[in-house]
Amino acid sequence: MKTKYKISALLLALTMFLVGCSGGSVDKSNTDSNAKGFKNIMFVVTGSLGGGTNNDDVYETLTEYAKTVDGKVDTFEANMDTSLFESTLMKASESGQYDLIVTGFGTMIEALSNTAKAYPDQKYFIFDTEMDYKDGKNANVISAQALQNQGGFLAGVMAALVTTSDAEFANDQKKVGFVGAIESTSIQDFLVSYIEGVKYIDPSVEVIYSFVGNHKDTALAKEIALTQYQQGADVVFAVGGNGLGVAEASKDANRYVIGVDFDYSERVDEDTKNHVLTSVIKDYKKMVNPILEGINNDTIKWGTHEYISYDKGGVYLVNNEYTKKALSKEVLDKYSEVEEKIKNNEIEVSTAFGATKEEIDAILNKSKATN
Incomplete structure (x- = not known):
């Protein structure tokens, strides 16, 4: 009840x-x-x-x-x-x-x-966050978090593969974008992992990134995304509560959007659906269930943090009819190869959680195109 x-x-x-x-x-x-x-x-x-x-x-x-x-x-x-x-x-x-x-x-x-x-x-x-357990702090708390950076990395992989392909709404420039709601640790975590995923496929692809400053202003999110599309990005990763504004921009610019938190193709009009490449979704049920099971079985160690990885279903990328329509067999095969490596934890992905400003800045500096 x-x-x-x-x-x-x-x-x-x-x-x-x-x-x-x-x-x-x-x-x-x-x-x-x-x-x-x-x-x-x-x-x-x-x-x-x-x-x-x-x-x-x-x-x-x-x-x-x-x-x-x-x-x-x-x-x-x-x-x-x-x-x-x-x-x-x-x-x-x-x-x-x-x-x-x-x-x-x-x-x-x-x-x-x-x-x-x-x-x-x-x-x-x-x-969906991590507590500070140093020096015995929060000894009566347990926290759990999906490894969203693995999802962000795969979003970057897909974006880089699409921007270098002959997909319907791709252009001939090697540029992708990122529109974040705010510069929080969680959103920066998606950004740094997205950059790493892009660069894993092709270091010469440029990543343009901007922040809206809040989670509510969809009009501003749309405006920023349109600017990125005009600058040459053909895929933009939208991370935040105003991401549907980016989806609107993808339709207007005739480009692609990658969503977050929910399947964007289920929340947009028919004309926009074809522009939704995929969405990165944290599975909150699979994030919470292991903790409740541990409580039920009396195996929980209080004062600790649990990570729920991609291979355990903590995060996943939507693979629906619109994804399949956009990705050629060649692109899908390459993406699947990288996805399998993520599942097997063969690729170490950086995270903004626990990172210093200098460490984050070092990754952001890689967003520019390199040969």
């Missing part, structure tokens, strides 16, 4: 969790002690539920797990109000109602770190 809390900050501070919210809070003493695992879960959602978001995938995975242990999942939707992040985690922890408190993404790192320190006996799970 799902309980959704949409309460103002004031009501949250006064009432949340502490007085048996209707249908929400759970009395641990009434649960089946024979069931394994953590039964009562609070999912603190940074954004909202509904509409087929990544949070929806996580919520579905949590509820499926809860059924196996006769448990339940409560939720609080913060709707990206950062002022609620830490207060919500604190109140949920203070209530003592939950075996496990779940949240996600890098925007929650500081709030969760403060809360985990304040409530050392409470267990927490954060997905």
Whole structure:
């Protein structure tokens, strides 16, 4: 059963969790002690539920797990109000109602770190980011993250193969693009791996990259993408919440787009579908499931981080009718060769996570064409 809390900050501070919210809070003493695992879960959602978001995938995975242990999942939707992040985690922890408190993404790192320190006996799970476990920090937390850089690398491989091919919407210039929402570590992770994937195929291919500055402005994302297409890019990798603006630009410019997070071909009009080369998708169910299984089997080591690799399904590239239409057999065969190497971990891909600014800059400097 799902309980959704949409309460103002004031009501949250006064009432949340502490007085048996209707249908929400759970009395641990009434649960089946024979069931394994953590039964009562609070999912603190940074954004909202509904509409087929990544949070929806996580919520579905949590509820499926809860059924196996006769448990339940409560939720609080913060709707990206950062002022609620830490207060919500604190109140949920203070209530003592939950075996496990779940949240996600890098925007929650500081709030969760403060809360985990304040409530050392409470267990927490954060997905799609990595916590700091140095010097015994966050010993009651486990984090999990798909190796998205492997997906970014393969996006670069595909872009480079297409820009040097006779694909329908490719031009005769060796240039590809990248439009990121913001210069966050996560988006830079996609960028550096994308550059490496492009250069793995052909060092002479130039990578043009720009950032919008936010996740919402699709009009600006479209404008930036159009500029990159005008500069000669025939494939642009769109990473961020405004990526559909890049998809619109690909249709207007008669070029290609690579999406992220969801299959762009399912969210655009018929004319644009043919311009969606592929989409890089992190599988949140496969990111979360191994952690829940470890909790259920009592094999989790708290205070650690788990990486879910490409070969384990943590990330994948959409391969649908539009991908097959764009890629010749020769290109598809070359791509499959590299993909197999990624599956077998034969190629080491750089990541922005844990990298210094100097290390990231060194990769970005390779974006220019070299012989």
